[in-house]
Structure formats: C-alpha cells, structure tokens
Amino acid sequence: MAGIISYGVHIPWHRINRMVIYSAMGFLNPATFTGGEKAVANYDEDSVTMAVNAGMECLNGIDRNTIDGVYFASVTMPFKERQNAAIIATALDLRSDIKTADFASCTKSGTTALLAACDAIKAGSAKSILVCASDCRLALPGSLQEEYFGDGAAAFLIGENDVIADFQGSHSVSYDFRDTWRADFDKFNRQWEDRWIRDEGYGKFIPEAISGLAKKYNLDPKDVAKAAYPCLYAATHPRIGKSLGLEPTQVQEHLFATVGNTGNADSLILLAAALDDANPKDNVVVASWGSGSDALLFQATEKISADKTGKVKKALESKKMLDNYAKYLTFRNIMEVDKGMGRGESVPWEMASLSWRYRRTLLGLVGSKCKKCGTPQFPAQHICVNPSCKAVDEMEPYRFSDKEGHLFTYTGDNLAFTYNPPAIYGMVDFEGGGRSWFDLTDCDLDALKVGIPVGMSFRRKYIDEKRGNYGYFWKAVPV
Amino acid sequence: MGSIKDKVAIIGMGCTRFGERWDMGYSDLMVEAFLECVEDAGMEPKDIQAAWLGTQFTEVNQGVSGLPLAETLHLPYIPVTHVENMCASGSEALRGACYAVAAGIYDNALAFGVEKLKDIGYGGLPDFSLGAAGKYEGLFTPNVTAPGAFAMMATSYFAKYGLSPDEGKMMLAKVSSKSHHNGSMCEKAHLRREVPVEAIVKAPIVAWPLGLYDCCGVSDGAAAAIVVRAEDAKKFRNDPVYVKALQIADSTGEELMYTDYDYAHVETTTRAAAKAYQEAGIKNPREEISMAEVHDCFSITEAVTMEDLQFSPRGKVKEDIDAGRFNLDGAQPIQTDGGLKCFGHPIGASGIRMMYEEYKQLQGKCGPRQVKNPKFGMTHNLGGFPPHCVISAFIVGL
Numbered sequence: 001m002a003g004i005i006s007y008g009v010h011i012p013w014h015r016i017n018r019m020v021i022y023s024a025m026g027f028l029n030p031a032t033f034t035g036g037e038k039a040v041a042n043y044d045e046d047s048v049t050m051a052v053n054a055g056m057e058c059l060n061g062i063d064r065n066t067i068d069g070v071y072f073a074s075v076t077m078p079f080k081e082r083q084n085a086a087i088i089a090t091a092l093d094l095r096s097d098i099k100t101a102d103f104a105s106c107t108k109s110g111t112t113a114l115l116a117a118c119d120a121i122k123a124g125s126a127k128s129i130l131v132c133a134s135d136c137r138l139a140l141p142g143s144l145q146e147e148y149f150g151d152g153a154a155a156f157l158i159g160e161n162d163v164i165a166d167f168q169g170s171h172s173v174s175y176d177f178r179d180t181w182r183a184d185f186d187k188f189n190r191q192w193e194d195r196w197i198r199d200e201g202y203g204k205f206i207p208e209a210i211s212g213l214a215k216k217y218n219l220d221p222k223d224v225a226k227a228a229y230p231c232l233y234a235a236t237h238p239r240i241g242k243s244l245g246l247e248p249t250q251v252q253e254h255l256f257a258t259v260g261n262t263g264n265a266d267s268l269i270l271l272a273a274a275l276d277d278a279n280p281k282d283n284v285v286v287a288s289w290g291s292g293s294d295a296l297l298f299q300a301t302e303k304i305s306a307d308k309t310g311k312v313k314k315a316l317e318s319k320k321m322l323d324n325y326a327k328y329l330t331f332r333n334i335m336e337v338d339k340g341m342g343r344g345e346s347v348p349w350e351m352a353s354l355s356w357r358y359r360r361t362l363l364g365l366v367g368s369k370c371k372k373c374g375t376p377q378f379p380a381q382h383i384c385v386n387p388s389c390k391a392v393d394e395m396e397p398y399r400f401s402d403k404e405g406h407l408f409t410y411t412g413d414n415l416a417f418t419y420n421p422p423a424i425y426g427m428v429d430f431e432g433g434g435r436s437w438f439d440l441t442d443c444d445l446d447a448l449k450v451g452i453p454v455g456m457s458f459r460r461k462y463i464d465e466k467r468g469n470y471g472y473f474w475k476a477v478p479v
Numbered sequence: 480m481g482s483i484k485d486k487v488a489i490i491g492m493g494c495t496r497f498g499e500r501w502d503m504g505y506s507d508l509m510v511e512a513f514l515e516c517v518e519d520a521g522m523e524p525k526d527i528q529a530a531w532l533g534t535q536f537t538e539v540n541q542g543v544s545g546l547p548l549a550e551t552l553h554l555p556y557i558p559v560t561h562v563e564n565m566c567a568s569g570s571e572a573l574r575g576a577c578y579a580v581a582a583g584i585y586d587n588a589l590a591f592g593v594e595k596l597k598d599i600g601y602g603g604l605p606d607f608s609l610g611a612a613g614k615y616e617g618l619f620t621p622n623v624t625a626p627g628a629f630a631m632m633a634t635s636y637f638a639k640y641g642l643s644p645d646e647g648k649m650m651l652a653k654v655s656s657k658s659h660h661n662g663s664m665c666e667k668a669h670l671r672r673e674v675p676v677e678a679i680v681k682a683p684i685v686a687w688p689l690g691l692y693d694c695c696g697v698s699d700g701a702a703a704a705i706v707v708r709a710e711d712a713k714k715f716r717n718d719p720v721y722v723k724a725l726q727i728a729d730s731t732g733e734e735l736m737y738t739d740y741d742y743a744h745v746e747t748t749t750r751a752a753a754k755a756y757q758e759a760g761i762k763n764p765r766e767e768i769s770m771a772e773v774h775d776c777f778s779i780t781e782a783v784t785m786e787d788l789q790f791s792p793r794g795k796v797k798e799d800i801d802a803g804r805f806n807l808d809g810a811q812p813i814q815t816d817g818g819l820k821c822f823g824h825p826i827g828a829s830g831i832r833m834m835y836e837e838y839k840q841l842q843g844k845c846g847p848r849q850v851k852n853p854k855f856g857m858t859h860n861l862g863g864f865p866p867h868c869v870i871s872a873f874i875v876g877l
Contacts, residue, residue: 346606348617355618362618377736379619385736409638409742411630413686415603416622422687425621426631427742427866435738439621445687450638461618473619 002121003163004298005128008057009272010050010153011259011315013442014040014331016322018147024325028142034234036257038150040322041136043331043419044441044459047074048084049472050153050265051132052091052458056402057311058130058155059092064399067092067157068126069099071117073109073133073264075182077102078460078470088132091458091472093364093399099126103264107135107230107290110154110264114286115294117158118167128159135263138332140188145180148232150260154268164305165275165284165298171212174292177201194233202231202289207243209293210285214244217297221245225282225300228252228270230289232261258316264290269312275300276310320444330419333463337419344417347462350471360397365456365474367434369398376400376434398434401456401474405430412445428454428476438476447478455479482758486581488712488719489704489875491520494835497700497822498669505534505541505595506551508701508828512593513552516703521715522587524552527705529579530559530589533572535826535862536605537563540598548591565862566774567727568592569702569830570871574725576706586707592832593701594825603697604826626694628864629777630686635742636779637688640794644688645680650797651778652679655692655820657806658775662817664848669698669823693778698823702831704838718842723759723855724874726751734866745780745861747870748787752859755872756789761855764789768811768874769853770840772833774861775818784859785813788872807848815840815848826862830871833858837875 015037022033041050051072059067070092072085079087085100103109103116110133117129134153139145158167179197180189191197206229213219227246231237234256241251252274262269271286278284278300287295322328329335338344358379360366367378373389376398384391410426417423424440426448440448441459454476461473493515495508503511517524532548534541541547545559564571569592576588599605604625637647656676662668674692682690712719728751734740752764761767771788775781782800785791790811791799799805805813814820816836819829837856839845855876862869 340601343601343603343606348614350618351614354615358615358618375737381732381736385732387731387733387737409631409635411627411634411686411688412684413624413627413630414683415624415626415685418622422684423622423627425623425627426634429738433738435736437621437623437735450634471618 001160001166002118002158003166003301004275005157005159005163006058006062007154007156007272007275007311008054008060009269009311009315010054010057012039012041012045012050012151013318013320014042014322015319016040016328020323020325021147025142025146032142032144032147034147038147038260039152040328040331041151042441044475045136045151046078046460046470047076047134047136047153048078048087049458049460050136050151051088051134051155054134054153054155055088055092055130055132058157062157064092064094067094067098067128067130069120069129070094071101071103071113071129071131073103073113074135075104075107075263076136077104087363087472090359090363093360093366093401107263107266108288108292108294109290110268111286111288111294111296114156114158114268115170115296121158121160128157131156131158133264133268135265137263138188138334141329141334144194145189145191148261150262152259152262152265152269154265154272156268162303163301164303165278165300168297168299169213169217170294170296171209171216172292172294173205173209173212175205177291198233198236202233202236202240205293206240206287206289209287209295210244213285213295213297219283219297223283224250224285225278226250226252226274227285227287228267228274229287230254230261230266230270273310273312275304276312277308278304280304339417347464348471349467350464350469363472364399365401366397366399368395370394371396376430376432378434378436400430400434403430403432404453404455404479405476407448407450407452407454407476408435409450410440410448424448426476438474440477441475442477453479483577483581483725484723484759485709485721487577487706487722488709489722489834489838490707490712490715490719491516491522491705492703492835492838493519494667494702494832495700496667497698497825497832499597500699501597503699505547505593508595508699509548509551509591509593512701512703516705520705522705525555526587527554527557527589528585528587529557529576530554530591531572531575532559532561533563533568533592533827533830534561534594535563535565535568536594536596539605540595563827564727565869566776566824566826567830567860567862567869567871568827569832570858570860570873571727573704573831573834574727577722577725580706580708586711588706590704590706590831591701592828592830594827595699596697596825597699623864624686625776626686626689629779630689632742632783632865633688633779636783639741639743648680648688649676650800651693651782652676653800654775654778654781655679658814658818658820661807661815661848662821665816665821668817668821669696670821689777689779695776695819696821696823698825700822700825700828700832702828702835704831704834720838720841720875721877723876724755724872726755726758726872728754728870730867740866742865744783745787745865745868745870747868748784748859748861748872751870751872752788755874759855759874761874765811768855768857770812770815770837770850771857771859772816772818772836773813773859775814775820776824776861780861781813781818788857788859812850815845815850830858830860834873834875841875841877
C-alpha cells in the first residue's frame, strides 16, 4: 500500500501580465498574444529553491527523520553534475542515510518520480519519499514559449501510513516525440510547429495514457472526480477531457491564465489543486506530458483535509505584478545588465571543503540550542551566547528554517548590489529564541514595519560565474 | 587593572589633506603626513625607535605587514607592526605605540594610520565580502553595507523612542548640518561647504531611512603621531598632550545572536567609554569632557554615540541636538573639524586624524573653530557594525 501523505506548492510571488510581454515583444511576432498572466521566479529563485519551498510546505508538521528519500524532477536543474536532489535533501535537513535521485530531460519526469516513489513504497524499500517537481524554463524573447512558460514547484510526500490519497495504479506511454527540445549546448528551448504538437501530441498521448489507465483499473469516466493534466494550448485543454468522456466539471482547471505551463511542476500543481477540493473516496487522475505521458490514479481517503481553503488557491492569492518587461528579463538573467564595476561583481568565494563542513548551517539553516539554558543560536556555537550561561559544548542541533519570527529592524539599501533594488535586509528574532540578520525577499520596502511576522524561504544567494557555482541560503519573507 | 593615565605624551603629529587624492598612492600619503609629524615633533626620522601601522583594506593596493611603511619612510631597521581592527585600526596603532613606550621598552614610537580607498572603482567602502568579513560568514550574512547596517540602527531608534520618520530624519539632519558648518572652516577636510538641514532631509536615500548627507564621505588620507614618555615630553615642546585613557572593546556576539540588544545604542561603546572614564578619572563626562571627535560614519551613529558616551541621557539626545549643545558654540562641541562627515573615512587614518584635531585644539591652534579653554578631548571609533564591532574610546588632556 502506498499513497500521498501530504503535499505543498510554491508559486513565485511575481506574476507578469502577458500583455506586458506582448507590448514589448509583440512587434516581432504579432501572433504570440495569449492573454492572462504567468508566474515569474524572483531573481533569487531557481528550480531547486522552489522545490525546497514546496517541500517545506509539504513537510510542515512532519518529523524530518522519517523521510527515506528525495526524488527531484526538473528540466531546469541548476547543476548538470552535482545532484540537485541532494541539495534539496540537505536544505530540508533530512537524514543522510536516504535515497536521492534526479529525474530529468522531459516534463513528464514529475509523474515518473511520483510513480517511482509509489513503487518503492509498495515494494517496501522505503517508508516515505519526498517527490519534488519544479521548473523555471527560459524562452527566447518574442517567442510563444515566453508567454506559455510559467515558474513553479510542487512537492508530495509518498508513504504507506496515514495517507490522504491511496495510489491505485498507473499507465504510461513513452514516445520520442520532439515537440520541444534543448541540446546540451543550448540555453533556450526550440519547438516544432504548434498544430502538429497539438494534434499529434497532446491530442493523442494524454488520452492514450488516461484511457489505458481506465481500462486497466475498470474506471468509468463518470467515476472520476477530477482529471488533472497539462496542455500547452488552453483552447485544446478541455477537448482532451471531452474526448475521454469527461464533463468540464471533472477536469481540473489548467492555471494557464494565472501561472502558465510550469514544466515538470505542472501536473503536480494541478494534482495538488485537485486534492485541495477532493472529498473521501474521490478518484483523482493525474497525467503528464513530455516524451509520452504517465497517468496515475489516486483515491482520496477519510484523512483528506476537510479544510477547503486550498493550498494552491492560497499560493495564487499572494502576488505582485511585474509591470516592467526589462525587469522580467533581468530576474531571469536573460539580459545582461550593468552590475557596477566591482561591487556587483564580487561574490564570496565558496570553498567546497568549507561548504561541506558547514552544510547544515549553510543549506539547512541549522544552528544550535543550549541544553543547559535552552537558548537557540545561529550559527551553531561551542560556547553558549547567553551571558548568564556560557556553557561549553552543551549544544544540540536546532533548525531555524521552520520557525517563524518577527522583524526586529530593517533597511532598504541602495548601495548594495541586487537585481531588485533596494536590497532589503534586517534582523529577525525567532519565536522561541535566536536572532540573526537575513536578506528579505518577496516584499516591498513600503510594506515593512518593525515587528511584522516573517517566515524563512530558501533562496539563491549568489551566482559565481567565475567558478561556475550557485550559492544558496535562507531569506526572510513577510507572512 | 593598570592605567595609561599621564604615562605617555604626544609630542608631534601630522595629517594629510583628506579627499579624493587621485594623484596620490598610499606611499605619497604616508610621506605627506610623516614630514609634518617629524617637523612638529622636532625629531629626526633616524631617532624613531619603533612604529605601528594601521590600515584596514590592505587588499586594495597596499598589502600586509609593516614593510609598506618601513620602506616608504626608509626607517632605520626598526620594528614596524601592522595592525588592523576595522575602523579603529588607526587608534589601535596609537594604542600599540603608547603601550610600548609606557612599558619602558622604547623612548619613543611612531603611530601611523593610512588608507587609500579611492582605487576601488566604485562608491562606498570596498565590498566586505572581498576580505573584511570572513569567507564563512560571507556565505550566510546578507550583503550588509555600512549604510545599511547603520540605517537599521536608525530604524530601531526611531521605533524605540517613537520618532516618526520625519522627526527622526530632522534630528539627524541637524547632526550633519552642524558638522558641515565646522568642516567648512577646516582646510584639511574633504567636504568643505555648509549644507542646510532642508537639503539634507530631501537628499536621495542611500539606505532607508539614511540619505546622502547622513553618510560620511569616502576619501584617502594619512595621519601620524609620535609619542614619548610623559617625563620626557617637555624636552620636545612646552605644550605636549598627555594620554589619559586608551580603551578598546569588542562585541561579544550577544548583540547579533541573543535577543536582549535593542539595536538603538551600541553596547560596546557604552562599555569602552565607561572604562575610559574610569581610567582617566572622569566622573561626569557630560560636564568634564570639553569636546570630542566621535565616529560619525553616519548621522545616526553620532546621535547614538552621544548617549553611549553619557553626554546625553539615554533616549534624550534629540533634546540636546535641538538645543545646540554639540555645536561649536555649544556646551560640548563635537566634530569641531567636521568629523568623518567632512573628512571622509579612510579607515586606518581616521582614529589618528581625530586625535590630530584634539591635539591641535588642546594646543589652541584651531583658529575660527577653536574651542575655548579645552581640558579633556575624546576620540571614539566604531569599527564594524553596531551589533558586531570594535570600539576605541581615548581621552587626552593637558
């Protein structure tokens, strides 16, 4: 037996109205306008950071020591060599005796990772595996994909006990269908003709996967509560459901006009949205797209949340519209900008041996807590910082990433280089004790006040182009 | 604990013009300050027995060790010690020289501070991630600049004492305007013009809530002092300046990691000053300290320092600023030469530059900005950021 224990989503704070893109680039390709808005990762986000933040929501209230593995699916992994799933596992402060794997190369890998996790649980080789899917795809300015692609992530904890949805089975199809591709020397995707992709691809593979699943498990279309599947073409999306005999109410809304197509995250965010609304005994089908399709069947249990606020709805509500196309290009590093001679170019030189030694500090935001006086402190100390304690080596690890705090003081700095000035940073006092200074992100300076509550978010701290490395750390975000 | 009081005297000082000295390297600056210093002391360079050199950002172009000073001045095979202790580096060099003489090892010693900042290619100080912060800290600390670190002190000071941003900024504008007035009368200052408070409050924001005129300049400069045993001082001049207290204090880490610190004062200044007053035998600093050069890297730093040095009661500095207490014609003039605000802040040079002003004031040589009959002068450096700093608090007198 296997199923979903919990899930989380991360949709970036920034959205851009497609008309802003079209106003700037429509001259080049007048037929590209598609309407609506899409989610844009902040300058300090990539597919790994978004996966960690979706994972944080997914693991809220769950003992990290119970997690036996992390599977990460993405076509936009920041590292081609250095396992991205291992970065996620360290950031989430999981055990080291776990299985980790990256699932790459096509946008169906998210469901493939989900399926692999379900199979591992069923086979008894793990008790629980965290599956993260995240994408942050770049598209050439003026292209249709620039309007289609959105950024986002989802995470699912798969396990055997206390599941909110049972895994019933799956059906997969695999085809070398070159609708979109990117060779190892390319930065941007290339794409074949849309009409061919629509008719020969989406119109056939997703129906084939879902109908194959239905046949295998004797699932009548009327017994499907929700079918969640992606389609790059909004107008084609309902036609796929219709071809399977599904009513519009049985098809999960595609989020194309609010988030865009999020690659590997797409099917999983839609699955999360379907589970947000699900009631016990509901059959939920999720299918993916990319070099074929996987279709998975889940059935909601009595443990499904009765609270119908919805994680996806909540993530959609918090947003800031980007009114400037150049800012979008800058955030995604599509356009080179003047960082200033010196100040903007300098980044700390991350030494691999040092980062390894302090990995729980740097990736996991783990400090220490004094066993004598109970004072949490960051970074970890040998000698207790409490002036009335000062116990020596009486510390135990203490994780700050899942603690809330309040903003003790702050500034908006126009001198420090950032892709989104001013650089906002401040001191955070954590609930339960502990203080440190952090960058703030996903916020406007005008909205800050001394004392407001903040939570922690995993972010990219710098890009070291000279040494080919990304540095990560945690930032504070107003809650 | 022992005391330095009246054991050592300063008998000669030199100070370059501070500014964007595009045509001068660190060695040119050293020579300019040194020639004035030895002439003022009436001492031959060959007679100098030991030297201390304070420079912080050695990576900009000077390099480490005492050799840059020894070889530029062709000192006669004497020990030269390079020290760096953030913005207190110059004061640290002076402390080393004073202690060596007080210990009886040397008859005299040279203290030197120099910093060539204007070779970095951008405004402000060199990026701390280049070397001033440790590599490890640089991987998790936000990219805090000096204006940002002190702006956070303004944010919490305003919040703690209920000042609106407008009220707070007006209080700070008066601090800067006063210094510009004094600096306009000082020929060695970098920025020598009056700036009215109206212009200060309207200036572009550098780090909220601090604007352009809340920040000190960035400049090149050097300053030097020669110290001898107190009993020998009168052999060199009839108006030597005696050292009364030399205190340095470093943060404990509590301010950054423990939740008691309010970020509306500098605990380290408070501690260093209390020890300095004890060492000098000062009972009532507000009444007894005639004047001071404090570390006004930012207007908020000067305001808070007035409270930390016990010149103003805690939370009440605004009343003293409004009453003009710290103006040149006030009861306790501060930054009589214009301070860091007008001199700029070549890190290693500042501490000794401040002492230069106290030395000249005590000798009555400051012309239009002369303080009337000063008895005790004080210098204060704040190296680093308010919750993470090195403080020097020195007192000199006649």
